[in-house]
Amino acid sequence: MITLPRNPLKGSERRDPADRSRRRFARRQWLRRWLVWRYVIGSVLLVVLSVVGVWLVFISSTLTVKHVDVQGSSLLSQQQVLAAAGVPDGAHLVELDLGAIRARVAGLAPVKHVDVSRDWPDGVLIRITERHPVAVVEIAGRFQAMDSDGVLFRTYARPPAGMPRVLSTATVSSDALAEAARVIGSLPSGLAARVDHVGVRGIDQVTLTMRSGATVLWGSDAQSVLKAEVLVKLLGHPARTYDVSVPGQPVTSG
Structure with missing residues (x-):
């Protein structure tokens, strides 16, 4: 009977050292070639994708307005x-x-x-x-909606009920109308309900005509909140004219 050695050499250990060296060299050569071709293939794919992208975006009807x-x-x-x-x-x-x-x-x-x-x-x-209307502007018998920027943007056959009314002329600038819009926006609801209409003749020339017939000289839109507070107090004292253009020194007459 023939007895085999207990610890035979593995296959890799039985190979010739020169053979192992050649295999390692071949693997390194293949890796170098792959690295080179990888960049070549990537560049080709990039060019192809670019061409397809240009065709799709600028030539094809796929990405056009339908x-x-x-x-x-x-x-x-x-x-x-x-x-x-x-x-x-x-x-x-x-x-x-x-x-x-x-x-x-x-x-x-x-x-x-x-x-x-x-x-x-x-x-x-x-x-x-x-735009959202905040007032109706009456110019030469025509009723137009005005937004908070003073822009006239639509015409009404009749003014909407409950909407503040502004009397003006065709020569009044959009800045003056915008100022009137800001004044209207500053009025508390209780005070606004007592206003018949707002008059504007130009910049810093805003007046309120109350339903009672009294006139309020408002001036500019500056300090409008304070002016409204002062006017509410003054209305407790009947008068024909209330001047709140300088709210710290209000004046009444009549």
Whole structure:
């Protein structure tokens, strides 16, 4: 009987040292070649992706305008907004001048704020915040809505009940109307209910005509909250004219 050695050499240990060296050298050579080809393949893929991206964004019809959505409009119809926006159908989204679209929509009188964005992959979204009336301005027999910025943005056949009324002329500036709007906004509800109308002839020339027939010289919108507090106290003393333009030195007459 032949007895095998108890601790035979493993296969790797029986290999010739030169063979092991050649194998290690081959592995290193393969690794070097792979590192080189890895950068080549990566560069080729990057070029291919760039070409595909350019084609997709600038040439293909995939990312072109197919619909325009309008949100937030009630005074304006969607057709009015779309006509003002002038978004070309079929235009590439990436080439749209959103600023120009925004400016055209903002030119509509009832629009207080507008945001225009791309709605990928094939739409445009227009979000509108419309102006809110705080008073009715009567100019030459026409009734127009005025917002808190003094902007006239729509016409009424009849003034809405309960809305403050402003009497003015066509020559009064928008800054003067804005000042009148701020005065109206500063009036507490109890005092506002006693006002028949607000008159404005120019900057710092705001007057209130009370339902009693008395006239209040308000002046500018500065210190309007204090002026309102002073006027409420003065109205307890009947007079034809109340001057609160300098609230620290109010004057009554008549």
